[in-house]
Amino acid sequence: MHTKKAAVFILLVCLPGISQAALNVFTCEPEWAALVKELSDDEINIYSATTSTQDPHHIQARPSLIAKARRADLLICTGAELEAGWLPLLLRKAGNAAIQPGQPGFFMTSDYVDMLEVPTTLDRSLGDIHASGNPHIHLDPNNIIRIANALTQRLIELNESGSKHYQKNLEQFIKRWQQAMAGWSERAASLRGQDIVMHHNTWPYLSHWLGMNAVATLEPIPGVPPASSHLARLEKRLNHDDVAMIIHADYVNERSAQWLSSRTGIPIVSLPASVNFQQGETLVQFYETIIDALMASGE
């Protein structure tokens, strides 16, 4: 009887220790899952709530989502209201104190970069939900470096025993990344100064990095065609200007891009919106695909 009690007691005492063997990371988007994978050791479990073919603004709630959030030690999301439609609900439902705002386990990548398209005046007659600026920050590789630095600090804070390992991974990653960046900048040099049309507002960070000018956005509200006057102006302007390409995310319906392309002869470029983390793609490979697609349209 006493040995049974002792065994249970020892087990209970050791249980917290057992569960801390691996760090559980919950990311809202796959690009952060790919980044934390580069920086961490094998003892980390990474789960991404969305895939590269999903719009991160919305999510279908399923039981495993809440379960994963419950067990998470570190939450990595973009913030800047990208996930405002579902993350607060998920955090409340999960009831996990470690990943609530203000805790070390709560990491918003947009805190560490300079945001584009921050509204200078808040027009409160219709308001502006994206008051923090454009949240699609992962499309500028300079941002990846800033975030990687901050994320490594956070990983060390959460798991000091791994700090040497994380530092080493960070240094190696930054070296590889900067080399790759130099390569991309060189390959994409001819894109500098070119005009492009975007389908939705996903791409400003990409065009900013590559020095392209986004002259128009096609469908501001998903699924709703632009107003006819907007289209007329667009067509007139594009037939005069020399616009290089129409860019859209590969999961988006191509219909309006095709409409514009057929009237103006401007080629359409379909780009992945994020890293295909679930299939093992890396950040470098994701950027390679983008640069390849952009350069291919020039030929």
Place this chain on the structure above:
Amino acid sequence: MDDFNISILGPAFVAGLVVLSTHIPLGREVIRRGIIFIDLTIAQIAGLGVIIAYSFGWDERGFEAQMFAIISALTGAWILSLLEKKAGKHQEALIGIGFILAATAGILMLANNPHAGEHLRELLVGQILWVEWHQLFYAALISSLVLFVWNVFRQSIGSTGFYMLFACAITVTVQLVGVYLVFASLIIPALATVDIKEKYVTLVAGVIGVTGYGLGLLISALLDLPSGAVIVWCIAMMALIIKLIASQMITFK
């Protein structure tokens, strides 16, 4: 696996019960009047109310937005009740038109603010897994009031009263479980029990609803699928099965 199930599925199941408590009796009335799509229209009008509140500068998640949602829903319901008298057999078509008018009004109001549009249109469409206890308390309160008025004052409130009561119930439940589950809870048990003897109707409809929600939640947890969608299918399946069983056991009227 099972330790998270209860605390995630528990509130969802209770939400189902709260929804069924008003939607089973109200659904019978909807079928009787042949105004099947009224729930979609009212939900859309309530959503428009939130958009209007937002355009006045109120927080879309705040108390004012809720008030606007209910007031819009009540106004819409009142107009639809007037149409019942005037339009007769064309009423269903007019309800459908009301739906698209409300939906497109929302698009127009948000046309110059694409970011707002992404969030606001979905604000009134809940997902059952997100439900929390304080929401349930508020919903249960409103539902009890609706049930009380429906059972005690049904004759005296007349048609208009039914539409207004309905608007209150729908505005609350659509935020809990979403538009598809509201439709399923309203229509499926009611339709399955049209031919059942009066005294057994509530029992049979209740069994369909409760087993539909319960089974749906369990299956969604086992297969890790979006719960709302699975529950809709389970309610439909249970309706078929139970109707078959009931038709053997209980005589038709």
